[in-house]
Amino acid sequence: MKLTSSARAREQMRLNQQREAKPAQPGPKGIPSTVPVGITNVIPTGLPTHPNAPKPAYVMVVSANGDSTRIGDCPFSQRVLMTLEEKHLPYEGRFIDVENKPTWFLQMYPEGKVPTMFIDQKWVGDADIITEMVEKKISIPTMRTPPEKASIGLKIFPLFVKFLRSNDPGDGSEQALLAELQALNEHLKIEDAAYKNPFVNGRFPSMLDMNLAPKLYHMDVALKHFKMWSLPPDLVYLEAYMKKLFTRPSFTKTKPPEDLVIRGWQRHLSSVGQ
CATH class of the missing domain: 1.20.1050.10 (Glutathione S-transferase Yfyf (Class Pi); Chain A, domain 2)
Known part of the structure; x- marks a missing residue:
C-alpha cells in the first residue's frame, strides 16, 4: 500500500520517536512491597501521562499525625504534589509519619527529610529544589516564575x-x-x-x-x-x-x-x- 505524504510523515515521526525513546529508569530500591501507595497520578493503563516523564516518579510526603494512611497537613508536601499534578506527571506517593519515621525510609534515605522525591537517580529532600528540578526536566506546560x-x-x-x-x-x-x-x-x-x-x-x-x-x-x-x-x-x-x-x-x-x-x-x- 502506497502511503500519502502526510501518512509517510506520521510514520517517520513514529520511527524517530522509537529510536529516541529511552528505557525507563528503575525506581528506588528499599520501598517495601507492603507499603501502600497513598496518592498517585498514573492513568488506568499504567502508562505515563507525559512522554518525557519519569515512569513513575516516587515521592514521600508527610502523613497525618499518627495515621500513615492519610495525607498530612504539611504545606510543603502539598506544594510538591500540586506541581506534579499540574505537570501531569505520573507519580507514586507514600505517606511518612515524621514523628515516627519508619526504619525502611531512614535506611533508604538517611537524611530523613520530608517531602522528598527520587529524581535523577537520587533522593532530593527540599521542596524548593524538587519543584525547580521538575520544572527544568518537564518545561511543558511551563510554570516558570520570572x-x-x-x-x-x-x-x-x-x-x-x-x-x-x-x-x-x-x-x-x-x-x-x-x-x-x-x-x-x-x-x-x-x-x-x-x-x-x-x-x-x-x-x-x-x-x-x-x-x-x-x-x-x-x-x-x-x-x-x-x-x-x-x-x-x-x-x-x-x-x-x-x-x-x-x-x-x-x-x-x-x-x-x-x-x-x-x-x-x-x-x-x-x-x-x-
Missing part, C-alpha cells in the same frame, strides 16, 4: 505564623500581615486588568502559585478557627485568587482536611507555650 515576580507574597506565611502566635493586639503582627495581603491584592489587580482572572504570573499557574496555595489555605483555616479572623472584604482580587486556587483539581486532590490543619497548628501553638 525573577521579578518570584518573591511576591512570600512574606505572608511567616507573618501569618507570627500573628497566629500573638496574644498582644498591639504588637503590629496583624497590621504587618494585612500589609502583605494588600500588596498581593494590588499585584493581582494589575494582572487582572491585563489578563482577567489571572494567576500571579498572568493567565497560567506558575511555581509561585503552587508555593502560595497551601500556605494561604493554612492561613485561612487557622486564623478563622483560632482568632475568628477572615480576609477583609476589600481584598476582592485576593479572595478571587484564593477561591480559584482552592478549587483547582491539583489542590482539591492533595489538600489535607481542615480538621488536620487545625490539629497541626494546635500542636504548634502548644509547643510554643500557648
Whole structure:
C-alpha cells in the first residue's frame, strides 16, 4: 500500500520517536512491597501521562499525625504534589509519619527529610529544589516564575505564623500581615486588568502559585478557627485568587482536611507555650 505524504510523515515521526525513546529508569530500591501507595497520578493503563516523564516518579510526603494512611497537613508536601499534578506527571506517593519515621525510609534515605522525591537517580529532600528540578526536566506546560515576580507574597506565611502566635493586639503582627495581603491584592489587580482572572504570573499557574496555595489555605483555616479572623472584604482580587486556587483539581486532590490543619497548628501553638 502506497502511503500519502502526510501518512509517510506520521510514520517517520513514529520511527524517530522509537529510536529516541529511552528505557525507563528503575525506581528506588528499599520501598517495601507492603507499603501502600497513598496518592498517585498514573492513568488506568499504567502508562505515563507525559512522554518525557519519569515512569513513575516516587515521592514521600508527610502523613497525618499518627495515621500513615492519610495525607498530612504539611504545606510543603502539598506544594510538591500540586506541581506534579499540574505537570501531569505520573507519580507514586507514600505517606511518612515524621514523628515516627519508619526504619525502611531512614535506611533508604538517611537524611530523613520530608517531602522528598527520587529524581535523577537520587533522593532530593527540599521542596524548593524538587519543584525547580521538575520544572527544568518537564518545561511543558511551563510554570516558570520570572525573577521579578518570584518573591511576591512570600512574606505572608511567616507573618501569618507570627500573628497566629500573638496574644498582644498591639504588637503590629496583624497590621504587618494585612500589609502583605494588600500588596498581593494590588499585584493581582494589575494582572487582572491585563489578563482577567489571572494567576500571579498572568493567565497560567506558575511555581509561585503552587508555593502560595497551601500556605494561604493554612492561613485561612487557622486564623478563622483560632482568632475568628477572615480576609477583609476589600481584598476582592485576593479572595478571587484564593477561591480559584482552592478549587483547582491539583489542590482539591492533595489538600489535607481542615480538621488536620487545625490539629497541626494546635500542636504548634502548644509547643510554643500557648
